[in-house]
Amino acid sequence: MATEKKVTNRKFWDRYARFYDAEVLRFSGEAYADMYARMAKVLTKEMRVLEVATGTGLIALNIAEHVNAVVATDFSPKMIAAAQKKIAPRNVSFSVEDGTELSFVSNRFDAAIISNTLHIMPDPAAVLGEIRRVLKPDGLLIAPTFSHGHLKGFKSKLNAFILKLVGFKTQSKWAPEEFVAMIVENGFCVKDWSVLEAAFPLVYLEARLAE
Numbered sequence: 375m376a377t378e379k380k381v382t383n384r385k386f387w388d389r390y391a392r393f394y395d396a397e398v399l400r401f402s403g404e405a406y407a408d409m410y411a412r413m414a415k416v417l418t419k420e421m422r423v424l425e426v427a428t429g430t431g432l433i434a435l436n437i438a439e440h441v442n443a444v445v446a447t448d449f450s451p452k453m454i455a456a457a458q459k460k461i462a463p464r465n466v467s468f469s470v471e472d473g474t475e476l477s478f479v480s481n482r483f484d485a486a487i488i489s490n491t492l493h494i495m496p497d498p499a500a501v502l503g504e505i506r507r508v509l510k511p512d513g514l515l516i517a518p519t520f521s522h523g524h525l526k527g528f529k530s531k532l533n534a535f536i537l538k539l540v541g542f543k544t545q546s547k548w549a550p551e552e553f554v555a556m557i558v559e560n561g562f563c564v565k566d567w568s569v570l571e572a573a574f575p576l577v578y579l580e581a582r583l584a585e
């Protein structure tokens with residue numbers, strides 16, 4: 375994610391860290407279980423995986439057994455602190471990173487995961503550019519993202535209004551097809567995507583670096 379200067383809601387995510395796991399399980403638990411199963415099918419024991427915006431490490435911990443290593447990052451120090459308090463396998467590490475200026479060398483990772491975050495980032499293209507840089511040729515991108523752009527009616531507007539009141543600001547409201555197009559525009563070849571049921575419709579997407 376972006377630095378303090380580039381984004382205004384770091385304090386919100388720091389405050390939210392202690393509630394994060396419970397809220398995910400409450401509103402999107404089944405969707406996350408589905409995502410873990412889908413990821414397990416495409417990740418392999420040889421892969422070194424980067425996760426951008428790991429939050430408290432839910433995905434990193436759930437995919438660890440399927441890969442060689444997971445480097446899980448987030449821009450929120452409190453999120454990373456919460457993740458580090460969990461019992462983690464030796465192949466999982468957590469660190470604070472700016473998703474628009476990753477500290478890793480180029481062509482380092484076999485796969486990158488960025489889950490339910492691109493829609494709240496001020497500059498998703500910059501983050502995807504950094505992910506492209508650190509991925510190896512033909513690297514795998516897994517980018518589940520909540521989709522808001524096609525939602526209509528009072529209930530969806532009320533949910534969005536409540537989220538805004540508590541500090542959760544949506545920067546991009548893509549319909550599913552618009553999100554897929556955005557990923558393609560930023561240098562990836564989409565291999566598979568589908569919409570999962572969660573608190574909001576969730577687009578689960580897998581892509582490879584475009585040649």
